[in-house]
Amino acid sequence: xxxxxxxxxxxxxxxxxxxxxxxxxxxxxxxxxxxxxxxxxxxxxxxxxxxxxxxxxxxxxxxxxxxxxxxxxxxxxxxxxxxxxxxxxxxxxxxxxxxxxxxxxxxxxxxxxxxxxxxxxxxxxxxxxxxxxxxxxxxxxxxxxxxxxxxxxxxxxxxxxxxxxxxxxxxxxxxxxxxxxxxxxxxxxxxxxxxxxxxxxxxxxxxxxxxxxxxxxxxxxxxxxxxxxxxxxxxxxxxxxxxxxxxxxxxxxxxxxxxxxxxxxxxxxxxxxxxxxxxxxxxxxxxxxxxxxxxxxxxxxxxxxxxxxxxxxxxxxxxxxx
Amino acid sequence: xxxxxxxxxxxxxxxxxxxxxxxxxxxxxxxxxxxxxxxxxxxxxxxxxxxxxxxxxxxxxxxxxxxxxxxxxxxxxxxxxxxxxxxxxxxxxxxxxxxxxxxxxxxxxxxxxxxxxxxxxxxxxxxxxxxxxxxxxxxxxxxxxxxxxxxxxxxxxxxxxxxxxxxxxxxxxxxxxxxxxxxxxxxxxxxxxxxxxxxxxxxxxxxxxxxxxxxxxxxxxxxxxxxxxxxxx
Numbered sequence: 001x002x003x004x005x006x007x008x009x010x011x012x013x014x015x016x017x018x019x020x021x022x023x024x025x026x027x028x029x030x031x032x033x034x035x036x037x038x039x040x041x042x043x044x045x046x047x048x049x050x051x052x053x054x055x056x057x058x059x060x061x062x063x064x065x066x067x068x069x070x071x072x073x074x075x076x077x078x079x080x081x082x083x084x085x086x087x088x089x090x091x092x093x094x095x096x097x098x099x100x101x102x103x104x105x106x107x108x109x110x111x112x113x114x115x116x117x118x119x120x121x122x123x124x125x126x127x128x129x130x131x132x133x134x135x136x137x138x139x140x141x142x143x144x145x146x147x148x149x150x151x152x153x154x155x156x157x158x159x160x161x162x163x164x165x166x167x168x169x170x171x172x173x174x175x176x177x178x179x180x181x182x183x184x185x186x187x188x189x190x191x192x193x194x195x196x197x198x199x200x201x202x203x204x205x206x207x208x209x210x211x212x213x214x215x216x217x218x219x220x221x222x223x224x225x226x227x228x229x230x231x232x233x234x235x236x237x238x239x240x241x242x243x244x245x246x247x248x249x250x251x252x253x254x255x256x257x258x259x260x261x262x263x264x265x266x267x268x269x270x271x272x273x274x275x276x277x278x279x280x281x282x283x284x285x286x287x288x289x290x291x292x293x294x295x296x297x298x299x300x301x302x303x304x305x306x307x308x309x310x311x312x313x314x315x316x317x318x319x320x321x322x
Numbered sequence: 323x324x325x326x327x328x329x330x331x332x333x334x335x336x337x338x339x340x341x342x343x344x345x346x347x348x349x350x351x352x353x354x355x356x357x358x359x360x361x362x363x364x365x366x367x368x369x370x371x372x373x374x375x376x377x378x379x380x381x382x383x384x385x386x387x388x389x390x391x392x393x394x395x396x397x398x399x400x401x402x403x404x405x406x407x408x409x410x411x412x413x414x415x416x417x418x419x420x421x422x423x424x425x426x427x428x429x430x431x432x433x434x435x436x437x438x439x440x441x442x443x444x445x446x447x448x449x450x451x452x453x454x455x456x457x458x459x460x461x462x463x464x465x466x467x468x469x470x471x472x473x474x475x476x477x478x479x480x481x482x483x484x485x486x487x488x489x490x491x492x493x494x495x496x497x498x499x500x501x502x503x504x505x506x507x508x509x510x511x512x513x514x515x516x517x518x519x520x521x522x523x524x525x526x527x528x529x530x531x532x533x534x535x536x537x538x539x540x541x542x543x544x545x546x547x548x549x550x551x552x553x554x555x
């Protein structure tokens with residue numbers, strides 16, 4: 001097999017794909033903010049603004065609370081690293097990725113869970129009330145979001161007979177255009193879970209520090225300088241990761257099978273287009289929806305769980321081979 | 323059955339049937355009466371679309387007639403009558419939350435599994451592409467029944483009853499490509515008459531106990547002013 005013929009190219013691609021997503025993540029966030037601003041009749045910040053913010057934060061001094069433990073300093077690096085490794089398991093431009101062979105969708109969810117665990121610990125560490133409040137809310141959301149996310153993965157894995165992301169994508173590509181009720185339900189559930197996991201509007205508002213509503217920002221209040229930059233960048237990467245996951249699982253057309261430069265360029269173009277459309281849809285949803293009360297969030301995520309469960313059941317009833 | 327092996331028309335039928343199942347769940351969880359009536363209308367539209375597409379796939383012309391009857395009755399006439407009734411009884415703003423929403427939805431999921439188990443032997447001997455829809459339609463019938471059990475609001479219970487009829491119609495379409503037209507017309511007429519009777523019945527209940535909360539019918543004495551239920555905005 002030519003799988004092992006060119007180890008250098010494989011190692012490079014395994015490194016390059018997550019780094020590419022990392023580099024593109026602030027751009028996606030800027031694009032969402034731009035579309036949202038336009039929908040609200042504002043001009044909006046330039047598309048490079050998040051990069052400038054990150055550069056500014058990296059140049060600033062990091063202030064650490066006197067009560068904080070070493071964990072507080074280590075957490076930004078660990079959260080960033082865990083999210084980056086999670087991004088490495090996604091087939092982004094090419095399907096032939098050595099890292100997808102060792103890490104499947106369940107490992108991806110586990111890595112994201114690890115990042116969240118460290119983030120919550122860091123939020124509790126400084127001992128401020130807002131940090132603790134944000135941490136407890138984050139755990140409330142994740143308690144409901146993670147089972148639904150796992151069910152989505154299981155639903156898709158039943159069709160693909162594998163939890164490996166690359167083979168799931170390959171199955172969808174091989175089958176062509178097939179209407180599967182289970183995919184429809186799984187897509188709806190994954191969209192709801194992604195909104196909750198990334199802290200977007202009906203669940204959390206990423207643009208405010210209003211103490212009564214914040215979840216993610218509450219845990220980051222004590223951070224400054226390079227620590228804050230890493231945390232922000234990790235959150236942006238997580239958003240890009242979920243968008244890429246949705247695109248990969250449900251609209252994989254355009255992804256390259258090998259490493260031919262032409263196919264890779266086409267895949268990059270297709271990916272940029274799909275992420276752009278998805279980001280614009282998110283901006284539209286955030287414009288028309290209002291943030292819900294925290295205690296309505298379990299209901300919102302129960303709907304996601306129900307959709308994922310119906311996806312699983314409709315696979316068994318309607319699609320299972322008998 | 324692998325959907326990839328089916329023609330696109332049959333795949334669409336399966337997707338629409340699954341969406342009808344989802345509307346049954348949405349109906350079960352819906353707290354607002356007007357939203358529930360809209361959901362019921364959507365379920366009727368999905369079932370009518372399944373009937374029309376099955377007619378297209380099998381070439382049965384009378385399925386188009388059934389779809390048309392369902393469309394006029396379940397999507398237009400009955401929701402309109404219910405809306406008028408709700409407005410007349412001034413129930414538009416009334417919310418009727420489930421007492422145990424998570425438990426009810428889990429029971430609903432259990433019903434779906436049970437229906438699949440019950441319908442498996444039937445589907446085993448059928449060769450049509452839509453044989454698996456029988457389990458879905460059985461689940462819709464049972465979910466309508468569950469709705470009648472868990473809801474206290476009389477209008478919501480009637481919606482559950484009508485949803486059961488939707489499920490039966492879907493079962494008829496999926497298993498035998500529709501009932502004979504005479505039977506279908508009779509059922510449609512029955513549903514319409516039932517709707518009219520329910521309307522009269524609601525007015526009577528409202529007049530006698532000043533509420534449509536069925537639980538109050540089990541109390542013998544005149545109820546004291548109960549502000550905890552239903553009337554909250």
